[in-house]
Amino acid sequence: MNPRNPVPPAGFPHAKAFPLRAGGNIRIGHQTSSILAHSMTDGPPDSPARYDFAAAEPRWQQAWQDRASFAAPDVPDGTKPKYYVLEMFPYPSGKIHMGHVRNYTLGDVVARYKRARGHEVMHPMGWDAFGLPAENAARERGTHPAAWTYANIANMRSELKSMGLSLDWSREFATCDPEYYGQQQALFLDFLAAGLVERRKSWVNWDPVDGTVLANEQVIDGKGWRSGAPVEKRELSQWFLAITKFAPQLLEALDTLDRWPERVRTMQANWIGRSEGARLRFPLAEPAAGLSEVEVFTTRPDTLYGMSFLAVAAEHPLAAAAAARDRKAGAFIAECRSQGTSEAAIEQAEKKGYDTGFRVAHPFIEGVTFPVWIANFVLMEYGTGALFGCPAHDQRDLDFARKYGLPVPPVVLPPGEDPASFTIGKTAWTGDGTLFNSGFLDGLGSEAGKRAAIEALEAKGAGQGVVNWRLRDWGVSRQRYWGCPIPVIHCEACGIVPVPKDQLPLKLPEDVDFSKPGNPLDHHPSWKHVGCPSCGKPARRETDTFDTFVDSSWYFARFCSPHSPTPLKREATDAWLPVDQYIGGIEHAILHLLYSRFFTRALHGMGQIGTPEPFAGLFTQGMVQHASYKAPDGRWLAPDEVEATPEGGAVEKGTGIALTVSRNDKMSKSKRNTVDPGAIIGRYGADTARWFILSDNPPERDMEWSESGVAGAHRFVQRIWRLATGLEARTGEGESRPLMQATHRTIAAVTAALESFAFNVAVAKLHEFANAIEASPAGVEAQREAVGTLARLAAPMMPHLAEELWSVLHPGDTRLVAEMPWPEADPALLAADSMTIAVQVLGKLRATLSVPIGIPEAELLAAAEAEENVQRAIAGKPIRKRIHVPGRVVNFVV
């Protein structure tokens, strides 16, 4: 996925925060971590007492690759249930970051677990490779975007491989591969043929810094999502994908996505923004500039008799008509446009308007006309860009009316108010009530009034009831080079002519000049000049490229048949879609996920995909954060420049200057608090990094990366390694049944935890199990069995160590844990031999009682009552009630 703040390529300034060799003291919370690092890097690497992850991890990665352990067929034979697990694919910015490590570790746990549970698992990886950072790199240092991108991919691929992910690399592609974007061009032509593409002039969000158009979804607080520059309004011809045609389906189907987080569904529902109301036309008293009426949308047709004025947006045609005959109107429009849409601007902006002098008639009120104002709070993008002002029952309209001295006629009487005395002060009445001063609507309630007003409008031909959507069509044109070329040709004679499919892929030219501002494709001397495929006359290629969100709107489907000569292969998508578990950041809750849903529905409608929804399950992970350190002079310090104080604060190394510590800050270059995964993996190994990132907290929450936490995870890795290698030395002749029971309880607990994404709990249960093994007096064979199960249960999280443990426990066994089935809990061993019963008096714990399973109730109650503490609490009072919850608790009520 394209990050909002892409990390510029090449060396992070503090990539050396965690040096691979000794000497890198990270002194957060005393000296443990630096001391540990010292011993681990300087100690004998082949010491039998320590697990040599640096040698073992590549070895097992090679073994998986040699055995093609993670390859999935395009069309499985159906003997196993399929499971498609996918993490949002990365933007190749140069290096992986901790967010990637978390994301891909989560997905890998699911993939490995499901594989062990007998599913045919597809777990692919690719690259969301088009986008602006590559072009910026080209401008800044003269590398070609393709060279920059593919070099980054090569680097990040090897970083991902070092994590030991169970990926099917044979499915890998980058969206900037012509084999991919050529298929995307073919899909676009299908969309065009299906009537889902429109070219039209429209007011667009223009990012003056990036020099390109932005979709509404890419404008955050009035600023460009990438550049952060205030967005301007411009009118341009653009390509649009007709997502609004699917608005009702996209909204309704949210209810079917029961394995999506509630908050994502809510965000999408809000974004789609359905509202019921009416569209109606107000005739102009005198036609102006060819306009004879103004259309408005309202959700409150019941309040039509409360009209006081009509207001249009600055971009509305009627505003232009006013400007044409009135210089001051033009000046007001210009003022509105420069006002900006930033949050600050909106908050400060008072409601301003300009009376155009035009007047409109009212559909119900004869012989009266109302003034038409241009108002800065009317949005051209919503509804019709015009509204009727009803100040008594809309706060914003009321503020406007008070400012300009417009009338405020009340028409909705709140419950309990007297019509003779009810007036509106500074607060509009926006609730329901009884209509009055409203002609034929008088006496109706608000809901009945709406229905009656719509009926009357329809009868008069003045309007109709409608459902209005906040969702806009998706403008996909971008004036950039490093994107998928839009495969159409503009011909003076024939108009818009699609590039014939047999000429796809329409490739980007390689010789481009980034020295001039603007779109290099447009500047290219020859690329855009082409013969019209229809009439043969000279014509012009479209030089816009697609928004990169188009690339990510169907990649999950392409993964099913990544080498197909057609965009999709129906047998493959039928076999694999929908994605069973999709995992990624919450930042894509609207944009990417909504676009992908739209694409899937569109392709479903064209018969190219058999399912209407792309992602059956969605999991949104939290961010990875890290403490940040700021000096009084405003400098940010990297963790390795900081020393902890005994009081829990931090000072700058060397100078001793006290620093402000912020404990949970999103990792960012500017705050210098990033941690480089490559360095962590080099120093502790992939398993340690994976284990820690899973153990810290529930995966949907933000987590804090801490050095001491990683060190703790590494201690556990080494500990269970010793558990396996020291089997013979740990003599034991004792009973093995308790250990077997602990084993099977752990199988059940870890299984339940993994099923519910409670990976931190799974980790805790495995810690407990390791404690139990260590404390067990059981003999060698029973311990071997237990440690072997520990390895298999830990395998989704620590795959390399699991293989290593298995090979140590079972020399000569050539099976891989990655290909073994999941351990089954034996119900006979889940049942305990004895149980601990809590004994309460009046709900307060007074004793615990260890009793054999199956003890008669009377016996148990007698034993409980006999407890000394219980007797003291009862204090001689008669027991009124004895409550017994078998296996749990006894409660005496006195």
Place this chain on the structure above:
RNA sequence: GCGGGUGUGGCGGAACGGUAGACGCGGCGGACUCAAAAUCCGCUUCUGGUAACAGAGUGCCGGUUCGAAACCGGCCACCCGCACCA
């Protein structure tokens, strides 16, 4: 303003309505060592007590229940998303 979510030790967090604080981090004490590291053992919610034990305790107020972190009603705080949306 609308919508969604979260509140539990020093910290991250566990806990089918049934022993609150599993597990980890940090801390304290100890063993081993010439010394350190690594490793191991013990303690670690708060208050009182040497202890046994007692009292309090899951944001606040109330309710349901033999029993509430969990369920219900009413608040508070924080986080996130949307928002001059007609």
